[in-house]
Amino acid sequence: MNKNQLKYDTSEDYPNFKGHKSLLSKHLTDAMYKKLRDVTTSSGYTIDKAIQNGVDNSDFHLGLLAGDEETYTVFSDLFDPVIEEYHNGFKKTDNHKTDLDPSKLTGPDELDPKYVISSRIRTGRNVKGYCLSPFVCRSERRRIEKTVVEALNSLGGEFKGKYYSLLTLNEKDQQQLIDDHFLFDRPVSRHFTSGGMARDFPDGRGIWHNDVKNFLVWINEEDHTRIISMEMGGNMKRVFTRFCTGLTEVEKHIKSKGTGFMWNEHLGFILTCPSNLGTGVRCSVHVKVPFLAKDSRFESICTAMRLQKRGTSGEFTESVGGVYDISNLDRLGSSEVQQVQCVIDGVQTIINMEKALEKGESIDSLIPSSS
Amino acid sequence: MSPIFSRLSWTARKRMLAALTVGGGFVGAAALKNAAYAKSENNRKCYPASADFPDVKNHNNLMARYMTPRIYAELKDRKTPSGFTIDDCIQTGVDNPGHPFIETVGMVAGDEESYEVFKELFDPIIFTRHNGYGPEDIHPTDLDSSKIRGGIFDSKYVLSSRVRTGRSIRGLDLPPSCTRGERREVERVVKAALDGLKGDLRGTYYPLNNMTEGEQEQLINDHFLFDKPVSPLLTCAGMARDWPDARGIWHNDQKNFLVWVNEEDHTRVISMEKGGNMKRVFKRFCDGLKEVEKQIKSNGWEFMWSEHLGYILTCPSNLGTGLRAGVHVKLTKLHKDPRFEDILASLRLQKRGTGGVDSSTEGDTFDISNLDRLGQSEVQLVQRVIDGVELLVNMEKRLERGRSINDLIPRH
Numbered sequence: 194m195n196k197n198q199l200k201y202d203t204s205e206d207y208p209n210f211k212g213h214k215s216l217l218s219k220h221l222t223d224a225m226y227k228k229l230r231d232v233t234t235s236s237g238y239t240i241d242k243a244i245q246n247g248v249d250n251s252d253f254h255l256g257l258l259a260g261d262e263e264t265y266t267v268f269s270d271l272f273d274p275v276i277e278e279y280h281n282g283f284k285k286t287d288n289h290k291t292d293l294d295p296s297k298l299t300g301p302d303e304l305d306p307k308y309v310i311s312s313r314i315r316t317g318r319n320v321k322g323y324c325l326s327p328f329v330c331r332s333e334r335r336r337i338e339k340t341v342v343e344a345l346n347s348l349g350g351e352f353k354g355k356y357y358s359l360l361t362l363n364e365k366d367q368q369q370l371i372d373d374h375f376l377f378d379r380p381v382s383r384h385f386t387s388g389g390m391a392r393d394f395p396d397g398r399g400i401w402h403n404d405v406k407n408f409l410v411w412i413n414e415e416d417h418t419r420i421i422s423m424e425m426g427g428n429m430k431r432v433f434t435r436f437c438t439g440l441t442e443v444e445k446h447i448k449s450k451g452t453g454f455m456w457n458e459h460l461g462f463i464l465t466c467p468s469n470l471g472t473g474v475r476c477s478v479h480v481k482v483p484f485l486a487k488d489s490r491f492e493s494i495c496t497a498m499r500l501q502k503r504g505t506s507g508e509f510t511e512s513v514g515g516v517y518d519i520s521n522l523d524r525l526g527s528s529e530v531q532q533v534q535c536v537i538d539g540v541q542t543i544i545n546m547e548k549a550l551e552k553g554e555s556i557d558s559l560i561p562s563s564s
Numbered sequence: 565m566s567p568i569f570s571r572l573s574w575t576a577r578k579r580m581l582a583a584l585t586v587g588g589g590f591v592g593a594a595a596l597k598n599a600a601y602a603k604s605e606n607n608r609k610c611y612p613a614s615a616d617f618p619d620v621k622n623h624n625n626l627m628a629r630y631m632t633p634r635i636y637a638e639l640k641d642r643k644t645p646s647g648f649t650i651d652d653c654i655q656t657g658v659d660n661p662g663h664p665f666i667e668t669v670g671m672v673a674g675d676e677e678s679y680e681v682f683k684e685l686f687d688p689i690i691f692t693r694h695n696g697y698g699p700e701d702i703h704p705t706d707l708d709s710s711k712i713r714g715g716i717f718d719s720k721y722v723l724s725s726r727v728r729t730g731r732s733i734r735g736l737d738l739p740p741s742c743t744r745g746e747r748r749e750v751e752r753v754v755k756a757a758l759d760g761l762k763g764d765l766r767g768t769y770y771p772l773n774n775m776t777e778g779e780q781e782q783l784i785n786d787h788f789l790f791d792k793p794v795s796p797l798l799t800c801a802g803m804a805r806d807w808p809d810a811r812g813i814w815h816n817d818q819k820n821f822l823v824w825v826n827e828e829d830h831t832r833v834i835s836m837e838k839g840g841n842m843k844r845v846f847k848r849f850c851d852g853l854k855e856v857e858k859q860i861k862s863n864g865w866e867f868m869w870s871e872h873l874g875y876i877l878t879c880p881s882n883l884g885t886g887l888r889a890g891v892h893v894k895l896t897k898l899h900k901d902p903r904f905e906d907i908l909a910s911l912r913l914q915k916r917g918t919g920g921v922d923s924s925t926e927g928d929t930f931d932i933s934n935l936d937r938l939g940q941s942e943v944q945l946v947q948r949v950i951d952g953v954e955l956l957v958n959m960e961k962r963l964e965r966g967r968s969i970n971d972l973i974p975r976h
Contacts, residue, residue: 195646195647195648195737195743195746196647197737197743197746198743198745198746201743201745201746201749205744205748206743206744206745208806208809209773209809211773241743245805245806248805248806249804249805249806330616330651331616331617331618332611332616333611335615336611360619386800387805391800392655392658392659393655393658394659396619396658
């Protein structure tokens, strides 16, 4: 950190938020900045580093990133109100529940594959004791890579797989990963670059996936790991079971090495971006609903069921052929089981609506009451 | 900086001294809470330097060329007084592998002291980039424009003339490292100095974050407005942080003397005009710089400068004079001559497209400027450009008349 900063009163360093729309600009007051500017976490992360992402991008919604586990406590004056507003009133005194027991899911194991093209669950996990992507250094990133890859390579059965380091990736493997839609993007977006998450790319980055290609782990992208379980069709229960088993196995292995995942009772799993706290889970389906797509109530129906609809190329894209990506809105304050159940139930309702519309029937009686 | 220190309240000064003396590092409230952690500023798990050594074996930049595990290990333990580290210096070179045909520098300074503290790496880079300039060499500074001979070109060929340099304010960190407070201080210091200019140097400052639509329109039309840096060479070095805070453009009423504030350096100073009167452009350049320096000195500030490196700027490529003197010149026949590149090289001149650095050359108008920055003075470099361009124009005139230029070709 720049020691010259101490020569200046905090008011001289306070950012200019003119035209900014973020929760950062809303909640960071002069008084709060005055209190926090000269404080650091034990690894040296500062409030300035945490907010750089939002200061540089006036259009961002959140604008904050954690650089280590302690960020959330050392800078709680700022993170707490932002978390509360972003996560629907989750208070600083609330506790999050973690539940990775797939046997608790109710309803059909499989959603109608005539409508549900594919099912996917992703989350993130960070390894305790290392800094997060905005602040991690090369030695830590490499150690994280080594630790996680070792854990993954120890898995057997359906999880037997292989690691592809981005630093040594050959053309043939690269093309295969692209064709399988496994390769994550080069970190060129403003979110990554302003936040310091693109440093040293592609050092320490890689992709691991199992041989049957339904369990995939990104290493050192926005979080230490992003874990993805997916398959074609609508068997979300199987996807979730694989997800939970894989996570449990990896965690067991990492614990045997003397560490674990970053987690606490209040915030659940600790991830780099506050939007992913809690479960970090985005449970999604690609569902083909051309009739419902034409109904102007579709968006509000989704929201009422705590679901988000996106185009099929991910966040901020448009739908193609009436196919939508439907996923859970919530991350913090409800458990993994609850969020996956929410998607299963919601998509079931969406399918019922589509079937009704196909037959020319009204869907009024199916619309959730709060929409 | 004594003017700042004395303006602090007693409690602020006490706090500052306390923070600077405890363990030589910076102890925040959080660290005190966690007794299990060592009380150091950067308390990562202690890996040996080799664990952090960057993978630059396929990189094409000067930093990668000279970085070795031994040098890295030696430099990793050091920090400049403001806290800039070797990792901070080299981040841009690590993130930008470069291209086999264009060897970039790959390293920046965060403050004046960086060049000393990390000299084991900066020195060989400077040596290679600046034609064998050694660590003990002395750089001549000479801004006496009266020494210039010639320099008034035929405006049928020379469409415009321009001289630019940079200046950094001593005591304030450079763009890769500066805080918002420091950057705003640079703006205050420079604006106050520019406000003191009189006569045909009198002008106005336009801060980037407080510009009217009309002002913005005008600055764009004048080709004065600079934009947020998008080149990853700059953004990876942290130079675009907090944009557009404390960035701005100052120019005189006559629009031939322009200063950019807090773009790639604290200041970039530009003198220019249409046509071929490079002599007048350089005179205004020197007069303007001297006036600005006088003004900042009267307020207790000075430029970063040393006998060895001349004017200290963010990128090692701009050390010494930081000077690029150039013209836009129409060389319809000459540029087609297969000897054109060699002629330029032997004159120590560089050609660029008329869109500036990294633009391609199209048509027959070229931006021709000096290659060198360090080891020769401003007067020497501008004289070289003047003599060189004069020769190029003569060659063009010969070729127009269908005559040979063989006797004009400079011998190596």
